[in-house]
Structure formats: structure tokens, C-alpha cells
Amino acid sequence: MHTVTGATAATGADGARPAPPLAALGLDIGGTKLAAGVVDAEGRVLSFTVTSTNPEEGPERGLERLFGLGRKAVAESGLGWERIGIVGIGSGGPLDTTRGVLIAPPHLPGWRNVPIVALAEEALGLPVALENDATAAAAGEHRFGAGAGTRHMVYLTISTGVGGGTVIEGKLYRGASGNGGELGHVTVDCAGRHCRGCGRKGCLEAYVSGTSIAERAQEAGMGAVTAADVVAAARAGDPVATTVWDATTDALACGLTSIVNLFEPELVVLGGGVVSGAGEQLLAPVRDRVRAESMAPAGGAVEIVQSALGDHVGVVGAAVIAFDRLGSLHRPD
Amino acid sequence: MHTVTGATAATGADGARPAPPLAALGLDIGGTKLAAGVVDAEGRVLSFTVTSTNPEEGPERGLERLFGLGRKAVAESGLGWERIGIVGIGSGGPLDTTRGVLIAPPHLPGWRNVPIVALAEEALGLPVALENDATAAAAGEHRFGAGAGTRHMVYLTISTGVGGGTVIEGKLYRGASGNGGELGHVTVDCAGRHCRGCGRKGCLEAYVSGTSIAERAQEAGMGAVTAADVVAAARAGDPVATTVWDATTDALACGLTSIVNLFEPELVVLGGGVVSGAGEQLLAPVRDRVRAESMAPAGGAVEIVQSALGDHVGVVGAAVIAFDRLGSLHRPD
Numbered sequence: 145m146h147t148v149t150g151a152t153a154a155t156g157a158d159g160a161r162p163a164p165p166l167a168a169l170g171l172d173i174g175g176t177k178l179a180a181g182v183v184d185a186e187g188r189v190l191s192f193t194v195t196s197t198n199p200e201e202g203p204e205r206g207l208e209r210l211f212g213l214g215r216k217a218v219a220e221s222g223l224g225w226e227r228i229g230i231v232g233i234g235s236g237g238p239l240d241t242t243r244g245v246l247i248a249p250p251h252l253p254g255w256r257n258v259p260i261v262a263l264a265e266e267a268l269g270l271p272v273a274l275e276n277d278a279t280a281a282a283a284g285e286h287r288f289g290a291g292a293g294t295r296h297m298v299y300l301t302i303s304t305g306v307g308g309g310t311v312i313e314g315k316l317y318r319g320a321s322g323n324g325g326e327l328g329h330v331t332v333d334c335a336g337r338h339c340r341g342c343g344r345k346g347c348l349e350a351y352v353s354g355t356s357i358a359e360r361a362q363e364a365g366m367g368a369v370t371a372a373d374v375v376a377a378a379r380a381g382d383p384v385a386t387t388v389w390d391a392t393t394d395a396l397a398c399g400l401t402s403i404v405n406l407f408e409p410e411l412v413v414l415g416g417g418v419v420s421g422a423g424e425q426l427l428a429p430v431r432d433r434v435r436a437e438s439m440a441p442a443g444g445a446v447e448i449v450q451s452a453l454g455d456h457v458g459v460v461g462a463a464v465i466a467f468d469r470l471g472s473l474h475r476p477d
Numbered sequence: 478m479h480t481v482t483g484a485t486a487a488t489g490a491d492g493a494r495p496a497p498p499l500a501a502l503g504l505d506i507g508g509t510k511l512a513a514g515v516v517d518a519e520g521r522v523l524s525f526t527v528t529s530t531n532p533e534e535g536p537e538r539g540l541e542r543l544f545g546l547g548r549k550a551v552a553e554s555g556l557g558w559e560r561i562g563i564v565g566i567g568s569g570g571p572l573d574t575t576r577g578v579l580i581a582p583p584h585l586p587g588w589r590n591v592p593i594v595a596l597a598e599e600a601l602g603l604p605v606a607l608e609n610d611a612t613a614a615a616a617g618e619h620r621f622g623a624g625a626g627t628r629h630m631v632y633l634t635i636s637t638g639v640g641g642g643t644v645i646e647g648k649l650y651r652g653a654s655g656n657g658g659e660l661g662h663v664t665v666d667c668a669g670r671h672c673r674g675c676g677r678k679g680c681l682e683a684y685v686s687g688t689s690i691a692e693r694a695q696e697a698g699m700g701a702v703t704a705a706d707v708v709a710a711a712r713a714g715d716p717v718a719t720t721v722w723d724a725t726t727d728a729l730a731c732g733l734t735s736i737v738n739l740f741e742p743e744l745v746v747l748g749g750g751v752v753s754g755a756g757e758q759l760l761a762p763v764r765d766r767v768r769a770e771s772m773a774p775a776g777g778a779v780e781i782v783q784s785a786l787g788d789h790v791g792v793v794g795a796a797v798i799a800f801d802r803l804g805s806l807h808r809p810d
Contacts, residue, residue: 320629321741323741326772327738329734329735330663331664331732331735334666334728335666336666394667395667398664398667399664402663405658405660406658406659408653408654408656408657408659409653410653
């Protein structure tokens, strides 16, 4: 039996239940990449490994590769399986966290009603928890990242799509449905751009996702470019790219101001590929404008910072979910 | 000593502390009207009385009239003062609920840093709790109104301005600042109408408040009309009024969809003068559109209903706040 802290040692020592596991295996299913990592109870990433998702190969082959990646992460962690008692999985929704099923995630076309928790428990022989990936990431940043110690925090991730999660009164918010809030689908302009994610008009995601930035750049005459190309060209002073980029930060500031006005968080953490690629080129104008325009009575004192966990946020978040939901369970064996 | 329920009788019977008060005096400070009512612990309104605010007379005269109105409500309630142990006050913010101070509410021009809780405690000889009026109204609808029994609820009030409050996991949400969310200041169109409430562009309040409806009607050529005139003319088939009204319900549906996407409530309760005046002429199109467009994974199953407390919501909400914050305190005498 292994113990993590004095407090958990005391729990283990009473003989009634085993000590919590030393570490968790976190698995993250993105539309482009699968990631796996072993994370200990203090948030240290002991191993981290990534491969491509290839969702078109279907769920059976995809999960085989995911679980293989998890085994690789454990092997590289320096810990034996007996020290890793639990597994957390993060994925884009819609999903059913109670039944442990991926319902029909748009980033995994063709994966419908996949009982991923049962399949993972069978394959890995450990208890498994499933969570919306953005909710899990919010939990990760709150526990071990930029939001540690805050009571009210919003996490927004901007990459292929836009998602996020919230912490309210120190607790992860899951909403009446258990899926948490859809932070990418707050309106910027109700008569604006078509939103592929939800079908209505003018959502935040329709302006600031990597996909949308590239689309708007193409419409502005930049040709077939990526969001990263737009960021680089704007930084170099290209006038068309600057216009596209300014519209991006304007839309993000607008959407974020709505989010801040509704939740009144003390901290907003921004993560995802677009944010890590642009850094202060994105954060500085957005921070200034949200602070100037939001109604938070603290006088615009909301903090807006970049994710501290970076590429690890998915697996750390999934591990935090596993610790929270499964950390005190008995091992099934 | 009077007791309210078996549970509180048990508390009272131990001799250590008196039973909670039988009823609370609720006071509501609107920009147009002051209201006072005595509300018992089961939400029954035992008395209700209203007068005009006349905020231009200043806080001293205004509070004198408010406290006089409260005394009248107690006299008309059939209860003696000894049965009314506590007072709740609701007002538009910004206010400091901890220090009990109205900071600078825009609906009360010239009232700055008014220590209303201390003044009310001195005038009425009872413990007093202060709360943002929309937050208090949300508490009232959740405890005794349309939201009774729900875990996740949004209350939106549409009258001169637009405000609201949220209940999350069965608890009133106050945000990091203690002022709750500013539900009127979610964006409908980031390049849209100037919002008088916050100074930025395109907030929900700038389209659907009574003030904004009247302004938009005037701009559309209807002359100096009220929101109620627009509702009546649209109902009678007037084409200009219909255009103005449809834009109103469109904007409300858009803003409410953002709110539903962010909070994922099971229920939205709409109150305030514009809602009670228009009824299903407002609720039906908004309900259809929010259900069709929101991403709540329950399949658009969010319920959208009218306030059950109507004109009483302010005093009932203030009374609920008083019960929650002061219900177990000793009387100061």
C-alpha cells in the first residue's frame, strides 16, 4: 500500500480502506491528437505521450490505439501499474459522464454511443472516469495550474473549436445536464457568421476558433492560410492579416466580456493552440478591453492569464477528474 | 416564543437560542417604486404596500419614506413587531452586501455610499440584510415561486432595465464580487446599440428593456410611446409595432440562448413589467427559439416560464434573503 500525504496515510492506516492511488493515468481524446500521461496526486506529469487520432478508422481501432498509448505512458512513468489505481478520460461532448458513453462527438465522426468507460475498464483493469475535455481542463488548471487557489474561475480553450469550463465557489460547475457550459457558444453578433458548431449565427466560436480565423483570412484574400500564419503575418505588420487579427481579438474580448459579466470570475485562464501560438499578441488587447468593458464591480479587476499547463492540460485535467471521482475507491482487483 | 416548523421548534426548545422569527419584513427599492411586505416563513405575503420612490428627494427623505412604508406593512400584516424578527432589503447595485452600503445605484441618482443597513437597523430595531434586487428576486422565485424544487435556475427581469440572478446546485450564485451575474449585459450584437447601463455596445438590455423598446419604437416612427403601447399595437397587427416587437423577441431569444448555453439551467423564469405586460406574446416566440437554438444537451428541454410571484417578487425575495442570512440570529433587543 502506498500513501501520498500524511492525511491519506492516516486514512490508509485505519485498515478500513486502502490509501488513495499514488498516480492516475490521464487520457485525452482530441479530434487531431490522442494524449496519455501519468500524473501524480500533486499534479506532476511523470510521463506524456501523443499520437494522431485518425478518427476515421472508427472507435474500435481508435480506442485500441488510445489504450496502447496509455500503457506506453505507464511504462514510461517509472511507476508500476499497482501504483496507478485510476484512469481519467477527457473528450469533447456530447457525452454521458454517468453512463460513461461518448454519445456523438462532432470531432470523432462516426463514433456513436461508444461505451468508452466499460471498454477502458476492461482493457486496463482499473476504474475509469469520463469527463467533457474542457470541463476536465478547467479542473486541471484550477487544481494544478494558473487557477490554483481561486474560488471563481473561467477556463476558455481556443483551438480547432472553442470550449471551456467554470469553477464556482471552488467547485467544478457541470450544469443541470452534467455537460458544463458551452462557452464557445455565447453570441458575438446574433446576425453574424454561421456557427458550424451549433448551427446558429454569430457565436464566439464562429470568429475566434483556429478554423474560423483561417476562414476569415481566406475571405479577406490571404489565400489558404492557417491561424498561425495569420498571427505571424499580423505580427510582421501585414495590413490584411492585421485586420483579420484585430477582428479576432475584438470578438474574443466581446464574448469574454459577456462571460465575465455573467459569471463574475476572479480569473480567466485562456488555453489551446491559438492562445499558445499568439501569446501576448492575443492576451494583451483582450485583457485591456475586457477589463475596460466588463461590469465586474471590482472595477474591471478580473485577471486574464495564459494556461499554465499548456499541452499537458488535457491529461492533467483527466487525472484530476479521476482523483476526484475515483481516488477513494477500492481497486477492482 | 413562536415556532414555524417542527425542526425549528426543536431548535427553540433547547433553550440555547430563540426560535427563528415567524415572518420577515421585505423592502424593495426600485427606481420608480418602493415596496414593503411582510412575508412568513412559508412564503405567504401577509401584507403588501407600495409608494413612489422619488429618488431626487435624496436618500434621507427616501429612506424615511421606505421605513415608514415598512412600518405600515407590519401594521397591516396582523402580526406584532415581536413576531417579525428580521428585515431584508433589495436594491439595484452596485452595493456592498457585507458592509451594507448602497454604493452608487444608477436608479437612485445622487444616492452615494448610503449605509442603508445601519440606518435601517437603527430605525427599525431589527437585524437587516441587504442584497442586489435581482439576486433577491431569483432567491424568491427559487424558494417560493416558479423555480421551487429546481437545482439550476436563471431568473431574468425585464422592466426599465434588465437584470437577473442564478441558482446553481440549489444555491444562490453571488460571483467573486458578491453581486451575482449581470445578465442584462450579455452581448446581442457587439457592434450594435449603445448600452446606457454599461457604456458598451449591443447588450441585451439595449434591446429589450422597456426603455429600449420605447426608444426603438420612436426611431421606427411610432412617436413617443411606451413599451406597453408597442405590445398592444403589435397585438393589434400594426406593422411597425410588429417589426419592433419581433426585433425585441429576437434579441431576447439571442441573449437568453447565450445565457442558457453558459449556465445550462433546467429552468428560466422571466419577470418584470415588460414580461407581465406581454405574457405569451413574449414568452411563446422566445421559448420556441431558445429551445431550438440552445445547445443544452438535454435537447433544448430548458423550461421558460413567467414569474409566479409577479409584483411581490421584490419583497418576497428580500424576505428570503433575510431568512437565509438572519433567520437564526438572536433579536438585538
